[in-house]
Amino acid sequence: MTSFEPTIIAFVCNWCTYTAADLAGTSRLTYPKNIRLIRVMCTGMVDPQYVIKAFLEGADGVLISGCHPGDCHYINGNFKARRRVKLLKEILPRFGIDARRLRLTWIGASDGIQFAGIMGELVAQTRELGPMLPDLRMVI
Numbered sequence: 001m002t003s004f005e006p007t008i009i010a011f012v013c014n015w016c017t018y019t020a021a022d023l024a025g026t027s028r029l030t031y032p033k034n035i036r037l038i039r040v041m042c043t044g045m046v047d048p049q050y051v052i053k054a055f056l057e058g059a060d061g062v063l064i065s066g067c068h069p070g071d072c073h074y075i076n077g078n079f080k081a082r083r084r085v086k087l088l089k090e091i092l093p094r095f096g097i098d099a100r101r102l103r104l105t106w107i108g109a110s111d112g113i114q115f116a117g118i119m120g121e122l123v124a125q126t127r128e129l130g131p132m133l134p135d136l137r138m139v140i
């Protein structure tokens, strides 16, 4: 029996979550290799089209992760991201994509342990959801 290994695209803020990922690495913490990090300057610059494109290009899950509310280096970028994710979670099921495939988290720069833990949890949850159906990608 082959086990499904999901591919997860993670848009991570340069100032917080990316730094936490770096810290996890330098602390020799392990996290699943299924995560593909895309460093952005702020979660507020993650256009909803990036999320849709990630699913179209084969992602089984998408994560957006940045600074905690109030800590955004661009004042309110993470609040913009939160509003966009809320909207996307309403839209995705209309295209047959389970809204649980999209996650938003806040992981601060010093949260390397939390980063590794959330990545493990995310991969396990996406594995339970199973692969995206290839024909759904054609519909969108």
Ligand code: FES
Binding pocket: 013, 014, 015, 016, 041, 042, 043, 044, 065, 066, 067, 071, 072, 073, 074, 075, 077, 078
């Ligand atoms: S700078 Fe990190 S979310 Fe805006």
